[in-house]
Amino acid sequence: MSTPDQKSRLRLAAIAGAVALALGLAACSKDSGKDAPAAPGAKAEEHAGEKKGEGKDGHAEEATELTLTSEEAERAGVKVEAVKAQALGETVVVTATIYPDQDRLVRVSPRIEGRILSAPAKLGDKVRAGQTLATLDSVEVGESHAAWTQAQAELRIAEADFKRAESLNAEEIIPRKDFLRAQADRDKASAALRAAADRLRLLGGAPGATGTGVAGFAVTAPFAGTVIDKKVTLGELATPSEPMFTVADLSRVWIQAALPEAALMKVRVGANAKVTVPAYPGETFSGKVSHIGAMLDKDTRTVAARIEVPNADGRLKPEMFATATIEAVGEKREAIALPDAAIVLLEGKPTIFVFEQGAYEAREVEPGERIAGRTVLKSGVKPGDQVVTEGAYALKARKLKSQLGHGH
Template identity: 25%
Template sequence: MPLVLSKKINIIMIIKDVTNRGQGYSLIAALLCLLFVFNQPAAISSEISAEAQNLIYSCPMHPEETSAEPGKCSICGMFLVAEEEQDDHDISEHDMEHEMAPMLKNGKPALFWENRDSQAIVSKQHKHSSDHENSPVTQRLRPSILSGESAPEDQNLQQSSVERNEKHSEKGQSTIYICPMHPQIKQHEPGGSCPICGMDLVAKENTVPAGDSPQVFLEAAVIQNMGVRTTKAERKILHKLIHTQGLVTADDDRLISVHPRTGGWIEKLQVLTEGDRVERKDILVYFYSPWINQAQLKYIEALGELDQTSFEPSKKTEVAAKVDARRNSLRLLKVMDMDIMRIKNSRKVQNTIQLLAPQGGVITELNVSEGNYIEPYQSMFTIVDLSRVWVMVDIYEHQAPWVRKGNTVEITAPAIPARSWSGVVDYIYPTVDLKTRTLRARIVVDNPDEALLLNMFVKIDITANTPKQAVLTVPREAVIITGERETVIKSLGNGHFQPVDVKTGMRGEGSVEILSGLQQGDDIVVSGQFLIDSESSLQASFLRMSE
């Protein structure tokens, strides 16, 4: 093959090889090729000039934008890239392999400067090109060719851009300008261009306002498969029905313990066992006490003195007062008026006295037996009247604002499923239990047939106080509670959804009061909202990672 044609093919392959390696090598290839042409015969220069005249520059993004000279695309601003037109004559594949064989190095195509014919040219022209080393463009694009290392300036180009972006982010600037083709190129000042492709930097749209969650788009088929249902936030009066449990206890006003007023012995016991029913003034025991007998003797003596005053009228008033005092002493010792009348009529001491039931009810405690000695501090009997009972209920802390004294209550017992009772909240205790974190309330219930027994388990439905004005509410299942925030999923229409943080108030029967975050008429998701919230949280994480 002629020398001129061989050199021509070699130069064309050099231009192809270096141009494909990137923009940074294109300028170096052009400079070296020109230097090579200056030292060759005129025939080679004419061949190179003919090839250069056939180069066309086009935009990588818009191929219809072409030019015969280097420049920028009028549409996107990218650098135009040279494209070689097909020559009229074809180069045989055999000749191509023959000329490119020396350019193989370690099984890989070698750069043009590693060719035997090109090494001398590079060495000869290295001194000539040293005048341009201090040029800013040359310093940025010049690679360390012979050493095989990339330019430090090229390595630090993107890093410096990122550092500038971080500095501006620290200053709180929100608008970021990026390259559409190379998003890693960022700056906070408008009007710049990408140092890689030359495109104008454009402002990055902030699709998620500060403090808001990203929107989620779902296809209609996905919405159907997820079973997404929506409802509207509306204003209404909240109603609250508190469901809780309770325990039947005795009414303290109808619970009586029977004690002796002085020490003595149980001579005869009329009550046989606990659970016996007694009526008011029924005889409980026959009680013997020496101190009661002494009081009877003093009373009998006072009665004798009163009888003698018929001969001395001046002492009658004084003796009558003494008789009354002795009679009151017997009454204080729980001697019944019937026994006192018997003592007065017989003028004899009654060895035992009768202790009567102060009220009707059921004996719940029996602490004595016949022959026992009893002191005044000891309880002999406990009598409970079950015609009215108390029900003690536990209320959770968040339910406390709803419960007030006077609230009506409906009571049912699992043991008696066919009946219900009505009651009223009588008292709310002012302390919270440390272990259960509940508040105790007392309910008064009429129990005329004594169907509610002591310690019976019952279910309570308390009709709570309701606000007088309508408030903005959403269904309780629409609110997602994470422990740190409360969120609802707002439907924006056309398959778009967005999580919205809300502040809730009182919780009614199936509804929650919304204090802030929503407006009346907003569409709220009530089914499938957890999956949508998870997707939005995932998108928010990706957005934070990309900034």
């Protein structure tokens, strides 16, 4: 049977043994941890969607490539096209203003004075040829309608007299001269009716109108176009000297530019031109130089030049400011030009993204001159490269985000 002192010594020995065992296990674990594999479920230190390499000092280098799934690329608006060399020549860049085609623009006024009854055409409406823009009434039209009605009645009387004279002349009851007089009266009445009808139509009246409509007439569109101006107040008196509407065919517009004196020898009528407007960044509209002015403005030292541009969809609006890039006379050279939006600044350097081997590589380039929304590249790209032409800013944002994730 053990004494209390013996029990106390046994407990102390057991505690000392346990401490020694724990210290030994900790030292063993520390030595073996250097070569131990990562625990299951531990993630590799690698950025999703970015390729990485290892430098000479054993640290991970910053990636220059990004990978996106087709769904991610579509959501980001990324579009890729194979670049190719194009024949580019010297160009002349001028500022310009858009105007309607003056050969297809008309200011519509009534032929005679009339009080405005209605004006169904609204500003901005597209109208067809002959469509009623406004309805007016006029005393003169009413008088013309009355004259036409009277001419009809006189013709009916003259025709009846002629038929009776013709019948009597056949039976030799009346002299020949009476028959001829009746025939002349009939022809004169017929001519008077035609003249009255023509005058009524010229004033805009309707020969078949009845009641209060006999004094009314319509102001119509001379051709299909768009109502770009309207100055109408119901009840007011409209006159031939004051246009009520301005109608323009905007399917083709004029780009009026001021051509510098020094550029006159470089530009010819018929030269191709590219037009850009701030409203549609990155888009160009094609046209041709149709006119170069005959006189120089002594104050600005420029010559007026006109570029005609198709505008079937009506996107180009009169009075818009524009920039026109006109092909100059001279030899052309082969060069690669990309849309301006394809080039972004990355770390202060002009950069494009090239799609290669399933990844988007950021590549520094040397830009040259800008031509109608495109930039000529002097270096950094070659024909056949798959270059991101849309969505470069989205790729830039992803790259900057990945750099922040690396602690830059």
